[in-house]
Amino acid sequence: MRVSRHVAGMNSEVPEPAFDEQGLVPAIAQDVDTGDVLMLAYVDSEALDRTRETGLAHYYSRSRDELWQKGKTSGNAQHVEEIRIDCDGDTLLYLVRQNGGACHTGYESCFYRSIDGSVVADRVFDPDDVY
């Protein structure tokens, strides 16, 4: 499946992201070609601005407390084709082309396991080669 991207579409009001009390909203990254959900990370106002300016997915790392360009170290960057926002503005959806895999474990998607622990995907890269 190729995710249908924005075509004509009415223009309504420009939505304002509803950042939480930490100044963050979750952003889901979805592969625009396969439809696979790749990962979820958090975005602050700066990360969103940088994503829109550069076309490369930026997030805010809560553990490292810093702006983070996905793939800057690993090369597994995400080229953002479109950004969507949900009805109440508190979640973003990045439609991306993923270099390599999105997950630091070597899988294309961070969602490579069922909740019972079954692995439902194959590794697309060896993390030892990348990190």
Added chain:
Amino acid sequence: MRVSRHVAGMNSEVPEPAFDEQGLVPAIAQDVDTGDVLMLAYVDSEALDRTRETGLAHYYSRSRDELWQKGKTSGNAQHVEEIRIDCDGDTLLYLVRQNGGACHTGYESCFYRSIDGSVVADRVFDPDDVY
């Protein structure tokens, strides 16, 4: 696209959801047939248990402070085919069959707008008929 569901797969350890300090994790609902990302909501331990027991998506409403069965009022329930968990256990992915639309505004997906405000989808139901 039909999202490929869990087939053989190795069994690794059973992952433990990493609930945050409020006891919640975000859960992304994705249509298992179309691959569309439908919504994001939050899940506590009880909502996850109820989802697994019933096969119907349950969430925890942060605004109403209560367990919430999606579609209980509107009829727009989500039948959960599989639950995935991400690499660090702090996000879930529900693969669902969606009755009607997921969004209270009448769209199939809550992500019916581009961040510039363009509407990228058609309504699938009239919210006045449902709520």
